[in-house]
Amino acid sequence: ELCARTGRTPKTISEIITGKAPISPETAFLLELALHKPATYWLGLETEYQDSRIRRRFVDDLGKRISEAR
Secondary structure, three states, rough: HHHHHHHHHOOHHHHHHHOHHHHOOHHHHHHHHHHOOOOOHHHHHHHHHHHHHHHHHHHHHHHHHHHHHO
């Protein structure tokens, strides 16, 4: 149903849900129309997700460097 309401393919929606594709501004707007949550809400979720990925990768890399230095 979400695909029909947004005009996005099942593959695109699946990739967004699983974190394999980002929520673009256009998709955020379509989600706003379909789900009655502002586009800024969806873009905020995307920003938070990307921020957590970067932080997690940084912490993992730092942990590896510390282990290698020992």
